[in-house]
Amino acid sequence: MMLQLGDDVLYSVVSVVVLLGTRSPLWTVGIVASLYLFMAVFQFPQVPSTRAQQVLHPPGSGRVSAVAHRGGGHDAPENTLAAIREASKNGATGVELDLEFTADGVAILMHDDTVDRTTNGSGPLSQMRLSELGKLDAAAKHRLGDKFAGEKIPTLEEAVEECVRLQLTIYFDVKGHPDEAAAALKELYKKHPVLYNSSIVCSFEPKVIYRMRQSDPEVVTALTHRPWSLSRFGDGAPRFTSLWKHHWLTLMDMVLDWAHHHVLWKFCGISAFLVQKNFVSPEYVQYWAQRGVEVVAWTVNTKVEKEYYQELLRVNYITDSLVEDCEPHY
Structure with missing residues (x-):
């Protein structure tokens, strides 16, 4: 690293x-x-390690937790109630869910800021009300679309209630909107106190995590990180053809990486660090263990990789499928 x-x-x-x-x-x-x-x-102190452990390693789940990415987007339409149910049926310890907002301020599950990739609709979320989203088919472009035809985009409240019912740990992945997200999540924790011991709030943006800790310092949190993310795509290809821009953002990547590992984690008081799987090693796991922080790897999509994380590294991993190998996901 x-x-x-x-x-x-x-x-x-x-x-x-x-x-x-x-x-x-x-x-x-x-x-x-x-x-x-x-x-x-x-700076915020870390939450008590006993509670962080309860979230990251729920009783009866074993040493390593398998978490369904976007609810398990390979096995069912991502970020839907169907995905949550499939993940539970297939043996996931928890689900990672993406938080976004509609034009009328309702918290929903959606990874992108548009509906184009996953539904039969088109347009930015920022211009669509919940009533409009309710008419879309969230399974329209999924490989198993026929099986899950008519699946709806759920509200955050609906998804949380389903996870609580199924006793699944929730990894809330917040892409932005720090104030709105903190307010929405705070209300959910107030309504469902079980979340304090069964969920973790994660984000690539330190501001989101810091705002969440300001709003409710008892919430377990994590920073998410992929080295070189500003200058390169997940497969390593440069984001920009301009050499000066590429080199400038490479430098910014180095600064950001250093800040994550030496300032931001402590400032936010995180309990876990979610990092892209290619950068995880025994030494890296030990680096964070010395700071009282657990590593969670993403996205682990083959049987061989899962065995490596489960048997050798013994760290939690996030996967697109609980039942079969699938394509790499960065």
């Missing part, structure tokens, strides 16, 4: 940068002291 400097290097690096920039020892001491104070006052 790139830039794995020790956490204690942070303030030394800041000191050197400030000293070079200002050439003033007084300013250097003041700015570094302010950084110490800021971190001490505004």
Whole structure:
């Protein structure tokens, strides 16, 4: 993993940068002291490890939990009640569900910001009300569309109630809307207190996680990360043809990666770190274990990979299918 400097290097690096920039020892001491104070006052502590363990390793689930990605998008239409039921039937410990919002502010399950890829409709969610979404077929473009024909886009409330009924752990994946998401989830936790011991809020955006902890510091949280995500696609291909843009974003990737591993995790007080499977190793798992943080790998889609994570690494993994091998998913 790139830039794995020790956490204690942070303030030394800041000191050197400030000293070079200002050439003033007084300013250097003041700015570094302010950084110490800021971190001490505004960072969130991790939730008690016993409760984080209960969420990540529910009683009776064994050492390793298999979590259905988007409810198990290979086995049933993603982010639907049908997917949640199939995941439970196929032996998943939990489900990962994507949170989005309609034009009238209703929290629903949807990965994209448009309905084009997964339904028989077209258009951005930001311009569609819940009543309009209710007319769409969420199975229209799924490989098993005939089996699940007519499946609807569920509200977040409907999905949570189904997961609670089936005793599934929920990984809430929040793509954005930090204020709206925190408010919606806070209400759900208030209505279903069982979620404190059976769910975790995850996001690629640290602001989302920090806002969630501000809203309710008792919620178990995780940061999600894929190294080089700004400059490259999941398969490694460059995102941009412009060389200067590619190199600039590669540099930003390095900064972001370092921040995730040395500042942001501590600032947000996370209990788990969800990382793309190609970057997980025994050393990496140990790195996070020393910080009281568990690694969860995504997306693990073959039998051989699952055996590796289950038997050797012994870490939770997120998968598109509980029943068969399927295509890589980045």
